[in-house]
Ligand SMILES: N[C@@H](CCC(=O)N[C@@H](CS)C(=O)NCC(=O)O)C(=O)O
């Protein structure tokens with residue numbers, strides 16, 4: 001009788017996970033593939049909080065296809081560890097890589113290259129943005 005392997009593979013295949021990841025990272029300036037309990041992941045989120053960048057988080061431990069997504073991330077980025085951090089469609093590495101780039105002053109310029117810009121303007125109360133000097 002029939003072989004259902006190809007059907008059950010469906011959405012769970014590494015290939016469709018790869019497509020999902022490529023879709024998410026091409027539509028969001030900063031994407032963090034994370035696990036809710038992971039301190040390295042918190043570190044990565046904190047770095048982007050510090051520079052005022054908004055980011056999309058995908059918590060792999062809460063995701064139906066978490067393990068498959070990790071396999072696909074390994075293929076795409078060379079590591080299946082969390083976090084995996086993407087800026088402007090490119091993987092910049094994990095939590096310590098993100099912090100290091102920030103300490104070297106290289107993270108903000110990467111984020112600023114995104115269109116549309118994902119930096120939240122600081123609320124300094126200095127008026128409506130109209131400069132009439
Ligand atoms: N230096 C790396 C360390 C990442 C790491 O070792 N992550 C562990 C969890 S803390 C991991 O992903 N292990 C494999 C797994 O959870 O599937 C980083 O900062 O991202």
Ligand code: FES
Nearest residue numbers: 037038039040041
């Ligand atoms: S520190 Fe343990 S899951 Fe990341």
